[in-house]
Amino acid sequence: MAMITPLLPAALLLSLLSLLSPTLAGAADTIVISDAYARASGPNARAGAAFMVIANTGAADDRLTGVASAAAARTELHTHTETGDGVMRMRPATDGFAIPAGGRRILARGGDHIMLMGLAGGFGHGDTVTVTLTFERAGEITLAIPVDTERGAQP
Secondary structure, eight states: OOOOOOSSOHHHHHHHHHHHSOOOTTGGGGEEEEEEEEEESSTTOSEEEEEEEEEEOSSSOEEEEEEEOTTEEEEEEEEEEEOTTSOEEEEEOTTOEEEOTTOEEEEOTTSSEEEEEEESSOOOTTOEEEEEEEETTTEEEEEEEEBOTTOOOOO
16 A cells, blocks of 8 residues: 655645735734723722723734723723814724834823723722733733823823
8 A cells, every 4th residue: 555645744834824824923022002001080980991002013004903801891992083063072993993014003081092881890099900902913912001090191
């Protein structure tokens, strides 16, 4: 009985396949998060928000598509838009936030941010809130965000 040998060793085949399809391996290394903090309006607050700077050091655009946290019943990406009468209104950012290659996205009060609704407990100054961000390319990144109830609005 003749033995059939594979044309390519398995390791070489896997290496070649990885070149043919886009890979997420290492993509999380291209997302750098800085200056993250969370706020709640008081110890009995039912909602809070988180802010940060998200930098993309990679060569490809990425997109923050979702957020999750056990600290809240519902966690969403939010933005502000101007209504026809000049009033700013907060609304869910259903398409997420683009993070351009070599660029950054600032999540700040009065703009794009993470909204935490139905808080499981109050946020006290110095506490941390664990949040998992989901990116199209970088995948999931989990952060322990410090609660800073004394921080003022950032420029």
